[in-house]
Amino acid sequence: MSKIVLHLYIAGQTPRAERAINTLRHMIEHDLxxxxxxxxxxxxxxxxxxxxxxxxxxxxxxxxxxxxxxxRVIGDLSSVADLLNVLNLPPRA
Numbered sequence: 131m132s133k134i135v136l137h138l139y140i141a142g143q144t145p146r147a148e149r150a151i152n153t154l155r156h157m158i159e160h161d162l163x164x165x166x167x168x169x170x171x172x173x174x175x176x177x178x179x180x181x182x183x184x185x186x187x188x189x190x191x192x193x194x195x196x197x198x199x200x201x202r203v204i205g206d207l208s209s210v211a212d213l214l215n216v217l218n219l220p221p222r223a
Contacts, residue, residue, distance in 0.1 A: 133166040134219065135196040138207075141189040142175050150190040150207040157210045162219065194219075 138154060140147035151171060158167045174181035174189060184193065187204075194201040194217045201217045214220075 131165055131220075132197045133168060134162060134194065136167065136169045137184075137193045137195065138169065138171045139174055139181060139184070139186045139189050139191040139193070140171065142173060147190060150192070153207050153210060153213070154192070157213060161210055161214060192217075 136154065136158075138150060140150065154169055158169060172180045174186055180186075184191075190205070190207055192203040192207055192213070199218060203213065203216055207213060
């Protein structure tokens with residue numbers, strides 16, 4: 131599998147944003163440990179142009195740009211199992 135590229139869009143350092151970041155880091159470190167992963171966190175309050183370019187209307191929003199298919203998840207990012215399924219990523223073997 132090619133490198134997994136994820137972009138997380140948040141609006142400030144809120145408890146919801148922190149939960150999303152922690153869930154994604156856990157997923158990468160434990161469930162996707164055997165794959166090369168890149169996670170970029172974009173605060174739309176600090177960089178509104180990025181949000182506009184990607185048409186981000188709500189946060190948190192997670193985008194998987196690689197490998198195909200492209201996926202976008204908006205809102206609740208608390209379940210690793212649900213994220214793996216929606217993002218079409220294989221769970222840890």
